[in-house]
Amino acid sequence: MLLSSVIIILREVLEAALLFSILIALAKHSAVGNHWILWSLALGLVGAIIYGMNLSNISEWFDGVGQEVANAFIQLFIYAVLVIYMGVQVYFKDQAMTSKYWFLVLMIVITSLAMTREGAEILLYFFSATRRENHYVSVLIGMIIGASIGISVGFLFYYLLVNLRSLWALRIGLALLILVSAGMVSQASLLLIQADWLPAQMPLWDTSTFLSEKTAMGQLMYALIGYEATPTAIQASLYLFGLLFPVGIIALVNSKSIAYNKIAETK
Amino acid sequence: MTLVILSSLTLMIFLSALNGYRDSMAKAEQLFDSELIDKARLLSLSFSTQTINTQSNQSLVQHKISAITENDVFAFQVWHKNTLLLKSAFLPDTAIANFKTGFQDNNVLHRRWRIYGLYNKTNNLWILTAERMDLRYILAENIIMGTILPVVIMVPILGLMIWIIVSYGLLPLRKLSSALSDKRADDLSSLAVEKQPIELTQVVISINDLFRRLKVSFLREKRFASDAAHELRTPISAIKIHLHNLSKVIAEDDQSFSQLKQAVDRMGHLIEQILNLNRTSPEQYSKKFTTIDVYELAQNIVVREYAQFDIKNQQIALEGEHAIVQGDVFSLDILLHNLLSNASKYTPEGGSIMVTVSGNKTQTQLQVQDSGPGVPEEKYERLFDRFYRLGGDRHASGTTGCGLGLAIVKQIADLHHAEIVLAKADNSSGLCVRIIFPKEKLI
Numbered sequence: 001m002l003l004s005s006v007i008i009i010l011r012e013v014l015e016a017a018l019l020f021s022i023l024i025a026l027a028k029h030s031a032v033g034n035h036w037i038l039w040s041l042a043l044g045l046v047g048a049i050i051y052g053m054n055l056s057n058i059s060e061w062f063d064g065v066g067q068e069v070a071n072a073f074i075q076l077f078i079y080a081v082l083v084i085y086m087g088v089q090v091y092f093k094d095q096a097m098t099s100k101y102w103f104l105v106l107m108i109v110i111t112s113l114a115m116t117r118e119g120a121e122i123l124l125y126f127f128s129a130t131r132r133e134n135h136y137v138s139v140l141i142g143m144i145i146g147a148s149i150g151i152s153v154g155f156l157f158y159y160l161l162v163n164l165r166s167l168w169a170l171r172i173g174l175a176l177l178i179l180v181s182a183g184m185v186s187q188a189s190l191l192l193i194q195a196d197w198l199p200a201q202m203p204l205w206d207t208s209t210f211l212s213e214k215t216a217m218g219q220l221m222y223a224l225i226g227y228e229a230t231p232t233a234i235q236a237s238l239y240l241f242g243l244l245f246p247v248g249i250i251a252l253v254n255s256k257s258i259a260y261n262k263i264a265e266t267k
Numbered sequence: 268m269t270l271v272i273l274s275s276l277t278l279m280i281f282l283s284a285l286n287g288y289r290d291s292m293a294k295a296e297q298l299f300d301s302e303l304i305d306k307a308r309l310l311s312l313s314f315s316t317q318t319i320n321t322q323s324n325q326s327l328v329q330h331k332i333s334a335i336t337e338n339d340v341f342a343f344q345v346w347h348k349n350t351l352l353l354k355s356a357f358l359p360d361t362a363i364a365n366f367k368t369g370f371q372d373n374n375v376l377h378r379r380w381r382i383y384g385l386y387n388k389t390n391n392l393w394i395l396t397a398e399r400m401d402l403r404y405i406l407a408e409n410i411i412m413g414t415i416l417p418v419v420i421m422v423p424i425l426g427l428m429i430w431i432i433v434s435y436g437l438l439p440l441r442k443l444s445s446a447l448s449d450k451r452a453d454d455l456s457s458l459a460v461e462k463q464p465i466e467l468t469q470v471v472i473s474i475n476d477l478f479r480r481l482k483v484s485f486l487r488e489k490r491f492a493s494d495a496a497h498e499l500r501t502p503i504s505a506i507k508i509h510l511h512n513l514s515k516v517i518a519e520d521d522q523s524f525s526q527l528k529q530a531v532d533r534m535g536h537l538i539e540q541i542l543n544l545n546r547t548s549p550e551q552y553s554k555k556f557t558t559i560d561v562y563e564l565a566q567n568i569v570v571r572e573y574a575q576f577d578i579k580n581q582q583i584a585l586e587g588e589h590a591i592v593q594g595d596v597f598s599l600d601i602l603l604h605n606l607l608s609n610a611s612k613y614t615p616e617g618g619s620i621m622v623t624v625s626g627n628k629t630q631t632q633l634q635v636q637d638s639g640p641g642v643p644e645e646k647y648e649r650l651f652d653r654f655y656r657l658g659g660d661r662h663a664s665g666t667t668g669c670g671l672g673l674a675i676v677k678q679i680a681d682l683h684h685a686e687i688v689l690a691k692a693d694n695s696s697g698l699c700v701r702i703i704f705p706k707e708k709l710i
Contacts, residue, residue, distance in 0.1 A: 001405075137416075145281045148278075148281055153274075159274075216285060
């Protein structure tokens with residue numbers, strides 16, 4: 001029980017912790033203050049409780065696959081907001097943030113939604129595991145270990161990013177965000193396959209002997225780059241799209257931003 | 268920093284705990300498996316097919332089987348060819364696994380079982396020993412949890428200890444930095460070396476050395492200015508006497524002569540102002556505050572300086588009431604003198620200057636308004652800089668000055684803890700300077 005609860009909690013916490021740490025670190029470099037973190041945490045907590053309490057109702061939607069579909073769409077929505085966020089971040093990289101308010105709203109939406117989804121899963125797991133099993137000590141310890149590892153990794157990532165020079169922090173932060181967001185698309189596609197909204201296929205390859213998803217490292221890779229030991233063709237192609245789309249957006253915005261700066265300079 | 272150390276430690280400790288957990292679980296699996304093999308061998312040895320109702324068989328049935336309940340970890344079947352000879356009571360009569368040697372995982376009675384098959388050649392027996400996987404997993408976990416639990420409990424305690432140790436270790440550094448930031452800008456006294464830990468002693472010694480050298484060079488600079496000004500007074504006085512003597516032999520309207528006279532006057536003024544600045548500086552100044560009626564003081568100075576206003580045909584008015592402050596007559600005299608001569612300088616001929624004194628329970632106000640061109644608001648702060656003159660060396664008014672007047676006023680106001688407020692004059696475009704002496708300096 002311990003290992004499975006570690007893996008389940010680690011998966012949820014790590015993803016949210018990584019998103020939080022990257023966004024907080026980038027926000028530090030953009031100097032937009034810290035108030036938004038409290039908003040995110042509060043909204044995320046409330047969202048997680050509400051979503052978690054209604055999950056049994058939601059899961060009955062769409063002939064019993066409501067939970068998968070809802071989670072998939074939350075993931076895709078977070079992905080979309082993340083792409084917009086990255087575009088804004090690149091566009092304003094050399095200037096003072098003129099629309100600070102909207103920038104903060106973007107960050108709060110991303111983090112609180114991620115927390116809502118992950119938090120609801122954690123709450124649900126916690127209550128079902130402690131109610132059903134009479135040996136919940138191992139479940140609890142597993143949860144503590146999983147959460148601690150997730151938060152520690154998140155904090156170390158934050159520390160790394162915050163101590164880099166602004167330009168490098170932005171580059172590495174964006175690269176990590178692109179990987180995390182591509183992972184989200186891959187997860188969403190997996191959820192839609194589970195819900196039969198996307199066709200199930202034979203896996204393209206199996207790397208579970210090389211790096212199993214049931215290890216802490218596998219979970220880190222899962223949260224960080226959306227690692228999947230046995231991806232199907234649809235999943236892999238959606239992952240690739242999820243990876244290339246923000247790269248394209250960033251390249252486009254960057255060229256616009258440079259052109260804008262040049263015009264501003266000649267003025 | 269504490270958080271980084273703590274995060275790294277937590278990560279490493281928990282990862283290694285997980286690793287240990289997985290290893291121990293694998294070891295426990297091996298242990299349970301070898302137990303299953305042993306049990307199968309034991310059954311195979313003790314079970315005799317020749318006579319089924321031997322005593323040894325009976326005792327097996329009685330003792331072993333009756334003891335086994337559904338919640339027990341262990342179960343078994345003994346088959347002879349395709350006949351079931353003996354089994355745990357709750358097991359079905361069908362074979363729980365294929366007849367093959369070695370381990371298999373199978374579902375029996377809605378549970379997952381780990382089953383070991385052993386073939387007894389001599390008696391043509393198949394012994395199947397089985398253990399419920401979930402129960403043996405829990406059993407193993409309970410044993411291992413005993414080693415994991417202390418680790419989990421230890422981490423927050425470790426965190427607390429790291430936090431305390433790091434904070435304690437950094438305390439001297441924090442104290443030193445707060446001691447440095449609490450220092451007033453002009454306080455160049457040394458820090459106490461003996462209170463510092465060994466690691467910081469050298470830093471403090473270096474800082475003290477820097478302070479000492481700074482102090483010496485500050486003093487040298489200050490003394491040079493005042494000494495030079497003081498020394499220049501005598502030759503200036505001599506030049507003035509010679510000028511006076513010369514005026515008797517040179518025509519009054521000689522241009523060079525009158526310019527020379529103006530230049531000497533200006534130099535004399537500059538030297539007086541530098542000396543005033545030095546005299547009223549907080550380091551030089553020893554407090555000798557007395558009770559002063561600002562209104563009376565203003566009255567005296569207006570009378571004394573009246574000639575200055577008269578030359579430019581300026582109207583000067585003193586309004587208000589008697590109001591007292593705790594202050595130094597000498598420096599307040601300089602303050603008022605500077606304010607009035609500034610007002611006179613920048614007010615055009617025929618303009619007016621208004622001096623107002625007012626007081627209430629909380630403060631005493633001294634206000635000088637001129638009807639000059641005024642000062643743009645964004646320049647207010649700079650007016651108090653030494654040698655700063657609005658619009659460069661020569662003001663638009665065409666008057667000369669050295670740019671020290673308001674710097675001295677500010678210094679004297681600071682000395683009296685008074686506040687200076689600059690504003691636009693009430694009835695003209697001119698400047699209004701308001702000095703507010705706070706209540707606690709009143710009697």
